[in-house]
Amino acid sequence: MTDVSAPATPPFRLSMLVYDRRYRSMTFQVIVFVLVMAFGWWLVNNTIQNLQALGKDFNFGFLFQRAGYDLPQTPIPYTSDDTHLRAAIIGLMNTVIVSILGCIAATIVGVVVGVARLSNNWLFARLMTVYVEIFRNIPLLLWILIIYALFTEILPAPSAYRGEDPAWSMVLFDNVALTNRYTSIPALGLTNDPGSLELGARVSVSWALIAFMVVLIGGWMVRTALHKRAQQIQDATGQRPTTWWQTLAVMTVPSLFLIWFFGLHLLPPELKGFNFSGGMNVDNSFVVLWLALTLYTGAFIAEIVRAGILAVSKGQSEAAFALGLRPRRTMNLVILPQALRVIIPPLISQFLNLTKNSSLAIAVGYMDLRGTLGGTTLNQTGRELEAMVLMMAIYLALSLIISAGMNVFNSRVKLKER
């Protein structure tokens, strides 16, 4: 019985689209796809018709018109004569700055608090629980507003620093002034200024900064090479050479040389006229937003970290202790590497949340993307649809970039399965 002929294929009938399992799933997918497309088309078409009825067109030309308004914080030079596009780019830069600094600080807060919640010190662990619960369960906008109110009401106006016997005085050896408008910190000055690299569009980077970056990255690479060599020697001979002073030297000596070479010094702020000048004024709106985002997201990250650590079975730490590892090394070498696999994926979504939450900046007048493109520009030009579409696209792109970056990191720490 070797020549079993294949069963003859039954002729195709229309009812098979519903009753035949081979075709059914396809049928429904096609139907759903068509419906979704039709709905999408209807919405787009509706918008186009309504815009026509209003006599408005869909046009991004407004981005190249004169903006006409000033911005309080500008990472790159900006005046009211610049275009709406430049204002939007400055808004985007402000969003990115507060998001990156917020993510870094929130991670630090989250890891410290997450570990602290598992501490054996009863009082410490409970205090951290209180922090987490308070910040997680009150809306972020309220935190932003209350921290802003505290900054505005508690700190003095710059005029309080004036006079023979001022009500307030500067802290940190007369270098930092806290006011209800900004925190004035010293700026960095160079005695031998090497000039700066012009990147076009009135953006420039100081050569001194580039030199410092090169030296720091180079130092880090040398450090890595030193450690690798030490590891090789250890593997070969069992003796690890002492490297700490070499590491310290390559990391600090070139930088110290540059500081001496350029004559880097501090320019403390001075009260002139209405405000402090000479130093750098970090607006409270930025500090408040950054602080609120950090503390709020930090509380969520703390819970993620705690969950990650608890997810590592107790047997792991017991085994590590049995091998004679001390608690700190157990944490660093055994628990955290395994916990990271649990921690990273939810951490990505917290970073995304923080970035998107930064659009609450308008509550304190921090001019982020929402404040420039989606706020003043939208208002002055009346281009709601264009501004909103552009803003959504930018936030989407920003989130996808963060996701992609974190996914690369995740694939490096996740369990390698062979």
Add this chain to the structure above:
Amino acid sequence: MKKSVFLGTVAAATMVAGMGMADTLADVKARGELNCGVNTGLVGFAAPDANGNWTGFDVDVCKAVAAAVLGDSSKVKYVPTTGQTRFTALSSGEVDVLARNSTWTFSRDTDLKLDFVGVNYYDGQGFMVPKELGVTSAKELDGATICIQTGTTTELNLADYFKANNLSYSPVNIDSNAEGEQQYMAGACDAYTTDASGLAATRAAFADPENHVILPEIISKEPLGPAVRHGDSNWGDIVRWTLNALIAAEEYGVTSKNIEELVKSSQNPEVQRLLGVTDDLGAMIGLDKEWAKRAILASGNYGEIFAANIGEQTPIGLARGLNAQWTQGGLLYAPPFR
């Protein structure tokens, strides 16, 4: 597919943009209520009192329109709008008329597809500073921190003025007048800038109005007036002529007190036409004969409204100035009713 869903969401969010294109007069009559966009709270112009009743100079415009159209000045739904939301609220059809100290500008009238139907207050932008600062002129504000409502024409005027005078400043962007007041009082800004009438109203609400001065410089022209959507000319006519009726009434001495008497006794043909005694002007804009009479009865003529809300007898204490009748040296000039 993701893309179409994304576009769909965008479209859904903006779909309302075209919903107010129908006949606004018919809509308002069918609804039995006028949706009027007002300030979120600016004493004298539009603010709710302790019982939640809205009062103010702009509110009375809403009342007059409601009285003319619906025959009842209380049939108004007040929709508080911020500087940022006001025009979207109007063009999306959320409000029928926007009476919210909005400046009539070229781009708003054309590009934003609004129609400003007239001017109910000729204003200009000014600065308020605490007296203890010792500042007597806006030119002395070099380097100052200035609170400014974002999304307003004042933001642009401020940038222009400081640029023209070669002065520097740092703006503190705020979202509403209330927030501006709070920041200014806490000293987070040296000066607060907005329309001079708004400054007077804000100062009147302070516990210590005598410690704050409004600087003499007026740095811009701010003709404030009610606005409607572009494209419904009949509705625009109704709001325009309701405002004109209030202004004309003051010119001809028609007040809410003597109006009934004048309907019977006035021999002035203009007054007779205005009050619907002789001609039927109302029919030309789709209303009845007595529309203007009801509008004037709602809260009085322009002068009465001014005196009751922001005049010199009120805490806000604004003089008529530019807002006097043309016969008194002001700019108010209603075209003839014929």
